[in-house]
Amino acid sequence: MNYSRFINAVSAARKPSPIRVLTAILAKSPPSMISLASGAPNPKLFPFAEATIKLRDGSKLILDEERMNVALQYGATQGQADLVNWLKDLQNILHKPPSAGMKPEAGGLDLIVTTGSQDGLSKSFESLIHAGDNVVVECPTYAGTLSALRPIGCNLLAVATDHNGMIPDSLEEIMSRWKPEDAKHSECRIPKLVYTIPNGVNPTGASLTLDRKQAIYKIAQKYDLLIMEDDPYYFLQFNKPVPSFLSLDTDGRVLRFDSFSKVLSSGGRSIQGREELLQWHYADDEYLTYEHSSDDEIVEPKEDEEEPPPPEVSEAIERLEVMVGDLLHQWGMDGFKEHIKQVVHFYQSRKDIMVNAAKKWLSGLAEWDEPVAGMFLWLKLKGINDTKKLIEEKALAKEVLLVPGCAFMPDPDAPCSYVRASYSLASDEQIDQLQSTVLHIHHQLRPGFGDSFARSSSRMIKIISVKVPLMPVNTLVILATGDLRVAIDERIQR
Numbered sequence: 034m035n036y037s038r039f040i041n042a043v044s045a046a047r048k049p050s051p052i053r054v055l056t057a058i059l060a061k062s063p064p065s066m067i068s069l070a071s072g073a074p075n076p077k078l079f080p081f082a083e084a085t086i087k088l089r090d091g092s093k094l095i096l097d098e099e100r101m102n103v104a105l106q107y108g109a110t111q112g113q114a115d116l117v118n119w120l121k122d123l124q125n126i127l128h129k130p131p132s133a134g135m136k137p138e139a140g141g142l143d144l145i146v147t148t149g150s151q152d153g154l155s156k157s158f159e160s161l162i163h164a165g166d167n168v169v170v171e172c173p174t175y176a177g178t179l180s181a182l183r184p185i186g187c188n189l190l191a192v193a194t195d196h197n198g199m200i201p202d203s204l205e206e207i208m209s210r211w212k213p214e215d216a217k218h219s220e221c222r223i224p225k226l227v228y229t230i231p232n233g234v235n236p237t238g239a240s241l242t243l244d245r246k247q248a249i250y251k252i253a254q255k256y257d258l259l260i261m262e263d264d265p266y267y268f269l270q271f272n273k274p275v276p277s278f279l280s281l282d283t284d285g286r287v288l289r290f291d292s293f294s295k296v297l298s299s300g301g302r303s304i305q306g307r308e309e310l311l312q313w314h315y316a317d318d319e320y321l322t323y324e325h326s327s328d329d330e331i332v333e334p335k336e337d338e339e340e341p342p343p344p345e346v347s348e349a350i351e352r353l354e355v356m357v358g359d360l361l362h363q364w365g366m367d368g369f370k371e372h373i374k375q376v377v378h379f380y381q382s383r384k385d386i387m388v389n390a391a392k393k394w395l396s397g398l399a400e401w402d403e404p405v406a407g408m409f410l411w412l413k414l415k416g417i418n419d420t421k422k423l424i425e426e427k428a429l430a431k432e433v434l435l436v437p438g439c440a441f442m443p444d445p446d447a448p449c450s451y452v453r454a455s456y457s458l459a460s461d462e463q464i465d466q467l468q469s470t471v472l473h474i475h476h477q478l479r480p481g482f483g484d485s486f487a488r489s490s491s492r493m494i495k496i497i498s499v500k501v502p503l504m505p506v507n508t509l510v511i512l513a514t515g516d517l518r519v520a521i522d523e524r525i526q527r
Contacts, residue, residue, distance in 0.1 A: 034285050036309050038216070039225050039259055044160040053110055060109045076102035086356065094360055104355035112146025112303075116358035120144055120303055124291070126366065127267075128280040137308035140285070145311060146354060147302045153290055155181045157261065157304065161226060162187050169207060169227040171199050173411075173441035173451070175235045175263070178228060189443040190224065196402035198241035199229055201248035208256045216257035226259040231278065233266030233407025236441045236453035238384075240405045243275040250281050258286065259310075265292035265302075266407040268373050271381045279305065293357065295408075296376050300353055380408055380457070387456035387464055394468040398475055408457040411438075414475055419448035427474040433467050 037045070055070045062068075083101050086094040096104060103113070111117055121144050125133045135141030147153035154177070162168060164186035170178065172191035182189060193203035204227065215221040229249070232240045241249075253260050262278040279289045285307040293301030304311065361369060387410050388403050400413040414420060421437040428435060438451030452471075456464060 034257075034307075036307070038219065038257075039161050039310070041159075041161060041163045056107065057109045057111070060114055071107075073107045076106055079105050081105060088360075092363075094356065094363060096355065096359065100355055100359065108354070111144075113354040113358050115362070116354050117144055117146060119358060119361050120146070120291075121305075123366070123369075124279070124289075124305055127274075128277050128289075130279050131283050132285070132307075140307065142305055143308040143311045144303055144305045147304060149294065149300045149302055151177055151181060153302050153304045154178060154261075154263065157288060157290075158182060158185060161259070165222070167222050167224045169204065169224045169258070170443055171229055171234065172443055173234075173236055173438065174228070174443070175230060176436075176440045178263070179441070179443065179445075191443040192227075194234070194237065194239065196237075196239050197245060198231065198234060198239045199245065199249060201245055201252060204249060204252050208252060208258075211256070213255050213257070223256065224258060226261055227253065228261045228263065229278075230263050230266070232264055232270055232274070233404065233409075235266070235407060236409050236436070236438070236451075237402070237411040238404025238407045238409050239402065240270065240272075241275075246276070246278055246281060250278060253286055254284060260287045261290070262287055263290040265290070265295060267291065268296045268376060269380050269408065270406040271377065271384065272405055285310070296373060297357055297360070298353060301357055383408070383456040384410075386461055387454065390465045390468040393465070394472045398472060408455055410454045410456065411451055412454060412471075413451050414471070415450075417450050417475065420450060420452045421448075423474055424452065428470070431470050431474065433470045435467075435471075 052070075052072070055068075056073075059066065059068050059071060079102070081101055083098050084096045086096070088094060121142075124130070124142070124144070130142055132141045137143040145153075147156070158181055162182075162185050166185075166187045167190055168182060168187045169190045169192055170182070171194050173194070179189070190207050192207060193200045208224070211221065211223040215223040216225075227249070229241070231246065234240070250260070252258070260278050260282075264277065267274070267277075277289065278287045281287075288304060288306040288310065291303045291305065364372065384404055388401075391399065391401060391410065391412065395412070398415055400415065401410055404410060414423070417423060419437075419439070420435075421439055424435055424437045436453040438449035438453065439445050439447065441451075441453070442449055454467065459467065
C-alpha cells in the first residue's frame with residue numbers, strides 16, 4: 034500500500050529527533066556500550082531503591098534496584114523493549130496476522146506502547162486527518178473518540194449499527210457517494226479511514242460478527258480505507274472471540290489499538306500496524322504529549338514552548354510499563370490467560386445482574402440488546418424523546434447517574450432516547466435501585482405512558498407492597514391513582 038496519501042502534511046513534515054534515535058539505539062545496545070550521548074540523569078541519585086508489590090493471589094512482584102532504575106529513567110519512544118516484545122508475541126498468538134514472522138522493515142508489523150486510549154487515538158487522528166476530511170465512524174460510538182475528532186475540523190459520517198455492530202450495507206451506502214478511483218486523487222474528499230470498536234462497543238455492548246468484518250474489510254479494499262480497530266474490550270468477551278480485523282489484514286490497512294486498562298491497570302495501551310505507517314507516530318510522539326486520561330474523557334495537549342515535550346511514554350507510564358512487563362513475564366502466557374478467564378467471569382456475572390434488573394423493572398418501558406462483551410447496557414427508553422433532561426434534571430436529583438445517549442452520537446445536538454448504564458462498579462443492590470429509579474422517573478416524565486399502570490393502580494399498589502422486601506433498604510414506592518405520581522425514598526422500617 035502507498036501510505037503517503039494517508040499521512041497529513043504536518044506529520045509528513047516531521048522528522049524523528051536525532052537524540053531520540055540515539056536513545057533507541059542505546060536501549061538495544063549491549064552493556065559494554067560506552068555512551069556520552071544521552072542527556073538522561075544518573076539514577077544513582079534517585080531516592081527509590083526497590084519495591085515489593087503484593088499481588089491479589091498472594092504472590093509478590095519484586096522490582097530490584099536494577100529494574101527500579103529502568104523504571105525511573107527515560108525510555109525509548111516505542112516503549113520498554115521487553116514489554117513491546119511480549120506484546121508482539123501475544124498479538125501473534127491471539128490474532129495470527131498474515132504478516133506474522135516478517136520483520137517490520139520487510140513489511141511486517143510493529144508496535145508502540147501508548148499512555149491510554151486518548152493518547153494513541155489522538156496521535157493517530159492528528160497524523161492522518163486534515164481539517165475538512167470526511168471520517169467514517171459508527172453511530173453510536175465512543176465519546177472520547179468524538180471529542181478527539183471534532184477539534185480537528187473533520188466531517189463525521191455516521192454508519193448505522195445494530196446488535197451486531199457496524200452494518201456493512203450502511204458503510205457501502207456512505208462510500209458509494211464516491212468512486213473507488215477517487216482514492217487516487219488527493220483533491221477528492223473521499224474518506225481515508227473508518228473507525229470501529231469491534232467488540233463490546235462503548236456504549237452498546239455489541240460485537241461484530243466474522244461475516245461483517247469480512248464484508249467491511251472488502252469495502253475498505255474497494256475504496257482504499259484504513260481501518261482503525263479500537264478494541265479495548267477484546268478481553269471482556271462473553272463468547273468465543275472471532276478473528277480480528279488484524280487477523281484478516283492481508284494488505285496492511287489495519288491499525289489495531291489494544292488495551293490492558295480493563296484487565297491490569299488504566300493507561301496500558303498499544304498500537305499495532307505496518308512499520309511504514311507507525312513510523313509517523315514515532316515522530317509525532319516527540320511533539321504531541323497527552324496527559325493520561327480515563328476512557329470517558331479527553332485532556333487537551335500541552336502547549337509546546339521552545340523545545341518539544343518529552344517522549345509520549347511519560348515517566349509515570351514508564352514505571353507502569355516496567356511493572357506490567359515484569360508481571361507478564363512472571364505469569365507467562367498461561368498465567369495471563371488464566372487471569373483473563375477470571376476477568377471475563379466477573380464481568381459476565383455483572384452483566385447478568387444488570388440485564389435481570391432491567392427485565393424486572395423496565396420490561397415494556399425500555400428496549401435493549403443483551404451485551405456480548407464489555408461493561409455497558411444500552412437502554413432505549415420508550416416515550417422519551419431525549420434522555421438528556423432525564424439525566425440532568427431527574428436522575429441526578431435522585432442521586433442516580435447515567436450517561437445520556439447524545440454523548441455517543443456524531444451529532445451531539447440531535448435528541449436521543451438512549452442512556453448508557455455501566456455494571457462494572459455498582460453493587461447488586463445499587464443496580465437494582467438504579468433500574469427502579471429509572472422506572473419511576475420515566476413515569477414522572479411521561480405520565481400518560483402505559484395506561485395499564487393507571488387502570489390498575491390499586492392492584493399495582495398491592496404488587497409493590499409485596500415486592501417491598503426485595504427492594505433496597507429504606508425505599509418505599511407508592512404509585513398514586515390517576516396521574517401516577519411517584520413518592521420515592523420514604524423511609525420505612527423493615
